[in-house]
Amino acid sequence: MICRRACFKVVDDLDLTPLISYLSQVAEKSGCDAKLTLNVSRKTLVCEVCCLRSKKLIDVIKARFAAVKGLKASKCFGSKGLTAPSGWWPLSGSVCLGVEAFTGSPFCLDERNLRRHAVIVGSTGSGKSTTAKKIFKELAHNKLVLDWHGEYRGVAKRIECISLNRLRSLGQLELMDALANSLKLTDAQYYLLMKVVQMLYAKGGEFGIRDIIFYLKSLEELSRWIRESKYSLLRKLEMLTVRGTCKFEITDLESLTEGGLVIDLSGYVTEYAKKFVSHAVLAYLFAKARGGELKRTYVIVEEAHNVIPKSSELSVADKIFMEGRKYGLHVIAVTQSPRAMSENVMKNSYVKIIHGIREVDDAKYVAESVGDPSLWKEIISLDVGEAIVAQRKLARVIISNS
Missing domain, CATH: 3.30.70.600 (Ribosomal protein S10)
Known part of the structure; x- marks a missing residue:
């Protein structure tokens, strides 16, 4: 209602x-x-x-x-453009977004609810990234953002890029998952890549994408399928090496556990590279969490439909939505294309923050996900900065810009 x-x-x-x-x-x-x-x-x-x-x-x-x-x-208190009055923010344990449109009273999320994962949906310009930034600033625990468009530069103190030349800290299976999910490998390409990766891990020492390419080129072409798969795989891997314009410090995956970090993906030229870094980060954190080596961590994934797409294969991101909660790893997915995401996102997110959606089919999909199919009419009518927050019940919220 x-x-x-x-x-x-x-x-x-x-x-x-x-x-x-x-x-x-x-x-x-x-x-x-x-x-x-x-x-x-x-x-x-x-x-x-x-x-x-x-x-x-x-x-x-x-x-x-x-x-x-x-x-x-x-004008009413709670009308469009309202900012929350100072001095009302609750104590720790709450993530405050703004005010309820109906009552004008403060609206805050219990941080414990975000541990059951969250999703923020809305069309371009609806205010979803503003909401995500506010959550990032309010969260008290270890937090990290996969920032596709460089929108968090004024929010976090640590903004860095991930090196593609130091990949050994990823486990062998995690590296293969990250490459497979980002490059959409065929079975034959996966087989050849696995042989090269096994060779590099057995050799010892640090390595990166260029080393994988070098050893792949050295594989003997004993048959036509090997030759065709090898060169199509090389073309995909080369897309990860296109030099970008990272304006920040380049770090390795081991620094991810320090917290309060924004991974700036805007400097990577290709979508392949952005997806690979995203999958590599999630795979690394998930492995650490399962091994008990990671303190409670929240990951905000911008453009989540690119990282957690609808697919017949389970990605590491799918596994985090299904299992990450018990290991202390929690994801907040942000997207403008909810139908393009894996069904595991909407299914396993306890908190759903719904901004205005112009596409009727997307609005209907989101409305059905919260158990109220008729809600789509309200979703398409939301003003910029307004959101419907679904937890146990629905609340209409005006997000504060402060």
């Missing part, structure tokens, strides 16, 4: 009886909850309506009330 309200300044003596009667009739006919409140000290009349059709209904009521002599439309 979504609540909206309209406010009016009382500029003259007013008989509320006809308005109360009108509101009661409208509420009964529409099946909505509605009430009328008069704030005498502020000379403000507040009309509140709660139902799934509240947006359309409140517009009708606004037009009716605006025609009443003695009333003048006014």
Whole structure:
């Protein structure tokens, strides 16, 4: 159920009886909850309506009330553009996003709920990245962001790129998973790559993508399928070596456990490289978490549909959504394309923060994921900075920019 309200300044003596009667009739006919409140000290009349059709209904009521002599439309506390007043933020353990649109009271997430994973969805420009940044700043535990577009440069103190020349700290299986998930390998390509990776681990010493390419080139071409698979695989691996423009310190995977880190992916030229680094980071953290070597960590994954796509094969990100919670590894996925993501994301995320979605099919998909198929009509009508937060129940929230 979504609540909206309209406010009016009382500029003259007013008989509320006809308005109360009108509101009661409208509420009964529409099946909505509605009430009328008069704030005498502020000379403000507040009309509140709660139902799934509240947006359309409140517009009708606004037009009716605006025609009443003695009333003048006014802004409500909780209207678009509202920022939360200072001094109300709760104590530790809460992640505060803004205010409830209906009551104007502070809205905060219990951090323990985020340990059951979360997803933030919304069309471009709806405010989802603002929400993700706010969560990043508010989280008290170890945290990390996979930043696809360089949007977190003013948020974190540590912004770094991951070196593709120091990969030994990834386990052999984790490295193969990261390469397979990012490069979409065929069975034949996977087989050849596995032979090279096994060779490099057996040899000892540090190695990177260029070393993999070097040893792959040296493989004998004993058959046509080996030759064809080898050169198609080389073309994919070369996409990981295209020099980017990382403006920050280049670090290795072992520094990920230090926390408060943004991995800037905007400097990597190809989508292949961005996906590989994302999968490598997640694979490394998951391995550490399963081994009991990682303190509680939250990972915000921007453009999550690129990292956790819908696929018949389970990626390491899928496994984290399914098992990561018990190891203290928690993901907050951020996307504008919810239907393109693995079903495990929506299925295994306890907290769903839904910003405005323009694509009707996406809105319907998200509405069904929270158990309320008719909610899509509200989702497509959300203003910039507004969100519906689904946990045990729905709440309409205005995200604070502060």
